[in-house]
Amino acid sequence: MPKLRALMIGAGGMAGGWIRHMLPRFSSEMEVVGLCDVVPQTLQDAADFLHLPPEARYARMEDAFARADADFAIVVIPPAHHREAVLHALRRGMHVFSEKPIADTWEAAVDVWRAVTEAGRKMAVIQNYRYTPRIMTVKKVLSDGALGRPRYIMARFAADYRVRHSWGRFRHEIRHSLLLEGAIHHFDQIRNLAGADCEWISGREWSPGHPSFDGECMAQYVCQMTNGVMGNYEGSCLAASAQNSWHQERYRVECEDGAVSVGADQVVRVVRHLGGGRVRTEEIEQVRPTYDGHLHIIHDALAWFQGGPAPETQLSDNIKSTAMLFAAIEASERQATVNVREKLRASGIGA
Numbered sequence: 001m002p003k004l005r006a007l008m009i010g011a012g013g014m015a016g017g018w019i020r021h022m023l024p025r026f027s028s029e030m031e032v033v034g035l036c037d038v039v040p041q042t043l044q045d046a047a048d049f050l051h052l053p054p055e056a057r058y059a060r061m062e063d064a065f066a067r068a069d070a071d072f073a074i075v076v077i078p079p080a081h082h083r084e085a086v087l088h089a090l091r092r093g094m095h096v097f098s099e100k101p102i103a104d105t106w107e108a109a110v111d112v113w114r115a116v117t118e119a120g121r122k123m124a125v126i127q128n129y130r131y132t133p134r135i136m137t138v139k140k141v142l143s144d145g146a147l148g149r150p151r152y153i154m155a156r157f158a159a160d161y162r163v164r165h166s167w168g169r170f171r172h173e174i175r176h177s178l179l180l181e182g183a184i185h186h187f188d189q190i191r192n193l194a195g196a197d198c199e200w201i202s203g204r205e206w207s208p209g210h211p212s213f214d215g216e217c218m219a220q221y222v223c224q225m226t227n228g229v230m231g232n233y234e235g236s237c238l239a240a241s242a243q244n245s246w247h248q249e250r251y252r253v254e255c256e257d258g259a260v261s262v263g264a265d266q267v268v269r270v271v272r273h274l275g276g277g278r279v280r281t282e283e284i285e286q287v288r289p290t291y292d293g294h295l296h297i298i299h300d301a302l303a304w305f306q307g308g309p310a311p312e313t314q315l316s317d318n319i320k321s322t323a324m325l326f327a328a329i330e331a332s333e334r335q336a337t338v339n340v341r342e343k344l345r346a347s348g349i350g351a
């Protein structure tokens, strides 16, 4: 089968990781035939790494989409530019592979969903944290069924970004930075661990007025999933105590016959009450997937673009995590409980 051709939008930051560490693993299935970045030096460095000729290097995405001949676009730029990139890609008949979140507003995310659906193209969204060995191990414990049905999930993200721009410049300058850039992963994970979509969500995001962040960078939410499982989220970008930063988030799933948890030490534990206050704690050996994180989704999406089955994080599923995200923002603004299924329905998206 001929190699798939990709137009890559974004060359620095996370995109640099894609170019240097992830995509080379798939060099027999795909090649980058065009690259775009607004920062000239970043573009040059990454394009040199890819051995791209001058005519395949673009400073503006309009030019990149007008000239590059590709099967799909990879979008790894800040969320405020995602909609523009996806709409350009669809006009050229390309499939799309995008970093999360789908977009920076609910209106833009719905535009993306509608445009992709009407164009009949495929779009996969990166939610790499579903596919880390620690989470796949927690999922395996849950699906094995020995703990019975899940009752509720506690999720904690806590990272010390008290130094301005320590989490990348734009995240300290936008509104809703924790929710848009962080909690989209954690909300998606709650859906993943619950095995259900979000029914309603209530809570607050806020800014305590710290000079590191212009926008909201702390949050606490409660939600209920469509199978009755409850979720509880604590998030902070100003964590001055125990850290549960990236790949160290704490999740605890309380089930009928025990709980399974993972946290900063990466150990998956099952805890069962034996009666009389005695508990038994068991450390669970972690699964070893062939592809984890980003690689898992890239592998699945490339197969999908070539006619294989759709990945879990395809747009039609990921829009439900995105609806949960923007329902959380709305819940905070309106000081209300927001029905996520209603939000999807009101936008014409079947839930």
Ligand SMILES: NC(=O)c1ccc[n+]([C@@H]2O[C@H](COP(=O)([O-])OP(=O)(O)OC[C@H]3O[C@@H](n4cnc5c(N)ncnc54)[C@H](O)[C@@H]3O)[C@@H](O)[C@H]2O)c1
Pocket (backbone or CB within 6 Å): 009, 010, 011, 012, 013, 014, 015, 036, 037, 038, 039, 042, 061, 076, 077, 078, 079, 081, 099, 100, 101, 126, 127, 128, 168, 169, 170, 181
């Ligand atoms: N899945 C993950 O674990 C993970 C981790 C980090 C970032 N991300 C996501 O990746 C995306 C990019 O984040 P980042 O931290 O790399 O951001 P960034 O600010 O570092 O930007 C990435 C690159 O995009 C370029 N760029 C910005 N606007 C552009 C435009 N209009 N056209 C072309 N190039 C443009 C920048 O010059 C930069 O080189 C975001 O959606 C973010 O949420 C995902």
